[in-house]
Amino acid sequence: MRVALFITCVxxxxxxxxxxxxxxxxxxxxxxxVFPEGQTCCGQMHYNTGxxxxxxxxxxxxxxxxxxxxxxxxxxxxxxxMVRDNYPRLGxxxxxxxxxxxxxxxxxxxxxxxxxxxxxxxxxxxxYPHKVTYHPTCHGxxxxxxxxxxxxxxxxxxxxxxVDLPGDTECCGFGGTFAVKNGDVSSAxxxxxxxxxxxxxxxxxxAVDNSCLMHIGxxxxxxxxxxxxxxxxxxxxxxxxxxxxxALEGSEAGS
Amino acid sequence: xxxxxxxxxxxPEAAExxxxxxxxRHNLRKATHTIRDKRASVVGELHDDWQRLRAEGAAxxxxxxxxxxxxxxxxxxxVQRAGGQVHxxxxxxxxxxxVTRLVKATGETDVVKVKSMATQEIELNEALAEAGITAYxxxxxxxxxxxxxxxxxxxxxxxxHLGRAQIRxxxxxxxxxxxxxxxxxxxxxxxxxxxxxxxxxxxxxxxTRTAISGANFAVADSGTLVVLExxxxxxxxxxxxxxxxSVVGIEKIVPTWSDLEVFMQLLPRSSTGERMNPYTSTWTGxxxxxxxxxxHLVLLDNGRTDVLADTVGRQALRCIRCSACLNTCPVYERxxxxxxxxxxxxxxxxxxxxxxxxxxxxxxxxxxxASSLCGACYEVCPVAIDIPxxxxxxxxxxxxxxxxxxxxxxxxxxxxxxxxxxxxxxVQRAAGLGRGAVPRHLPGTAGAWTDTRDVPDVPAESxxxxxxxxxxxxx
Ligand code: SF4
Numbered sequence: 001m002r003v004a005l006f007i008t009c010v011x012x013x014x015x016x017x018x019x020x021x022x023x024x025x026x027x028x029x030x031x032x033x034v035f036p037e038g039q040t041c042c043g044q045m046h047y048n049t050g051x052x053x054x055x056x057x058x059x060x061x062x063x064x065x066x067x068x069x070x071x072x073x074x075x076x077x078x079x080x081x082m083v084r085d086n087y088p089r090l091g092x093x094x095x096x097x098x099x100x101x102x103x104x105x106x107x108x109x110x111x112x113x114x115x116x117x118x119x120x121x122x123x124x125x126x127x128y129p130h131k132v133t134y135h136p137t138c139h140g141x142x143x144x145x146x147x148x149x150x151x152x153x154x155x156x157x158x159x160x161x162x163v164d165l166p167g168d169t170e171c172c173g174f175g176g177t178f179a180v181k182n183g184d185v186s187s188a189x190x191x192x193x194x195x196x197x198x199x200x201x202x203x204x205x206x207a208v209d210n211s212c213l214m215h216i217g218x219x220x221x222x223x224x225x226x227x228x229x230x231x232x233x234x235x236x237x238x239x240x241x242x243x244x245x246x247a248l249e250g251s252e253a254g255s
Numbered sequence: 256x257x258x259x260x261x262x263x264x265x266x267p268e269a270a271e272x273x274x275x276x277x278x279x280r281h282n283l284r285k286a287t288h289t290i291r292d293k294r295a296s297v298v299g300e301l302h303d304d305w306q307r308l309r310a311e312g313a314a315x316x317x318x319x320x321x322x323x324x325x326x327x328x329x330x331x332x333x334v335q336r337a338g339g340q341v342h343x344x345x346x347x348x349x350x351x352x353x354v355t356r357l358v359k360a361t362g363e364t365d366v367v368k369v370k371s372m373a374t375q376e377i378e379l380n381e382a383l384a385e386a387g388i389t390a391y392x393x394x395x396x397x398x399x400x401x402x403x404x405x406x407x408x409x410x411x412x413x414x415x416h417l418g419r420a421q422i423r424x425x426x427x428x429x430x431x432x433x434x435x436x437x438x439x440x441x442x443x444x445x446x447x448x449x450x451x452x453x454x455x456x457x458x459x460x461x462x463t464r465t466a467i468s469g470a471n472f473a474v475a476d477s478g479t480l481v482v483l484e485x486x487x488x489x490x491x492x493x494x495x496x497x498x499x500x501s502v503v504g505i506e507k508i509v510p511t512w513s514d515l516e517v518f519m520q521l522l523p524r525s526s527t528g529e530r531m532n533p534y535t536s537t538w539t540g541x542x543x544x545x546x547x548x549x550x551h552l553v554l555l556d557n558g559r560t561d562v563l564a565d566t567v568g569r570q571a572l573r574c575i576r577c578s579a580c581l582n583t584c585p586v587y588e589r590x591x592x593x594x595x596x597x598x599x600x601x602x603x604x605x606x607x608x609x610x611x612x613x614x615x616x617x618x619x620x621x622x623x624x625a626s627s628l629c630g631a632c633y634e635v636c637p638v639a640i641d642i643p644x645x646x647x648x649x650x651x652x653x654x655x656x657x658x659x660x661x662x663x664x665x666x667x668x669x670x671x672x673x674x675x676x677x678x679x680x681x682v683q684r685a686a687g688l689g690r691g692a693v694p695r696h697l698p699g700t701a702g703a704w705t706d707t708r709d710v711p712d713v714p715a716e717s718x719x720x721x722x723x724x725x726x727x728x729x730x
Binding site: 011038057058185187 | 722
């Protein structure tokens, strides 16, 4: 299958390892990955902060860039949710944008949805010999309804010990511009999430959204907790032959 | 004599103080988690039925709001037919004036109150005090707040921010001034505290001849008002006095008696986490020889028709004040209610207060941002109010209003970069080159990040650079 990758601006700029991992994973599973070069950002930050018009313009760009794709894979639940849940609210009723969004949105998938629902795989042949806990990020949990998909994928990873995260469904406190507009509350929420994460005794906390991981990881690192955060894609891309980042030496979020 | 929310700073500032208050944080964490878990268990036991009930509750409310003019007239007619009198109040001042006049006409200077959000919203107690009338709160938590000269911090449990040791102190110090004193040697055992309140209140119930209430529901076709409660204080206030005055927001209407079956299931499970609340009182006008012989219904607008005109924002008027969104909100859990600067705190407050008050102040403008948009409120709301949607909608109003120049410039700059792959690439390359120079603590707004969090390492090359290179290598 030919898969169009929407990397997202945050991953593109700060977490390219996640993108490389998605490419490696999908190619290993026998699919072709394309990267439409016109892509930039889904507009989530503008939309969530109240800047609807810029968000609308970015939605138009997104639709134009991806409308021909059979499947669009996004390694970020909140960006996938932006397209699927919020784009329909951006165009007026019956507008050109609304029609195009209605046509495209059903083919836009978070990585875990694409693997489990479209490709029908849970065992992707990964090997990751670490103790890991999973944080279900809010937009993946409540907007996309990812459910048990990430857990099924993680449980099939050889060598991986998966442990439950206490208070897992509670928001980590990132919230985009909320993290700075309400820095104190955001930090208080992050501190509790970090405490729960450390309590698990896991070595790695993983999620499907690097923006949340940047916040949790930044907190864990500031606390010198000795725990690191890793995007789920990087775990799934790891095999016995290639480590988390293949032949490439790379940075992990917050490490 | 009673505190008001005036003078509370905008949310981020008020929240900074709250998150650093260890006693507050402890009290809130304990209380919200207890009630959150109780709710989850009684909602969970209904399985799929819950979502059907929720959809039905939302639909009934939505329908009523769309035809509110018709149902209001019907309610007025039904109440009058049953022997009650109906008054219309456009705003808080008018409502206070009506109630004050009605109480004065009874010749009484003391009134007992059933816990009511509408009367708090209009600051009725303060208005009555100015007219020489003392309003006595009879709900336990409301009593604690009143005795402590404090502010409510929760819709259902206004004293949720206090622990029992603090409540004991308030009782010992203040009860005597208001009536029957607290017993000597009062401990902080919840039973002992409740007993002290019972004794204190009972004397008041038996003596007072005028009561003021709100209502959870007003049934248009029968003219019946409904109050759900847990302590029995409401039942006392609604049955013993001679005169009853109920101040009710115009959005509290349901069309028919049978619509109550939906809400009688939704509300207790969502609010106290019970299958059924201990006391449900209903009254229809006056019944000769039974209960209050004079009944006044004051229908309160106070900004509600303006909210109704906003097609996105108006869903906030479906709210049945269950407080589930507060109890589940991670922001509320860490700040408590006072930081929201309004009698309506938490997620519902963040969308209702700015709409009712019109976003004319810094406090109100900050409220739509008091959320990480995690969506937990929407998930638990028994009438499916999409609170995140309304929050974003209100943020749009703020962003389109004058001022906020720094943020607007930042957003415009971001758009300029993010709307062009080439500009984005250029910024990424520059960042890659300067990656070693990122300081650990950043100045300005970004400092709010680096106060508590490290910034991630900037990679040497962006994904798109890597992709490009790979493409070229592969030919
Ligand atoms: S908004 Fe919904 S959850 Fe919150 S108090 Fe109102 S009805 Fe309850």
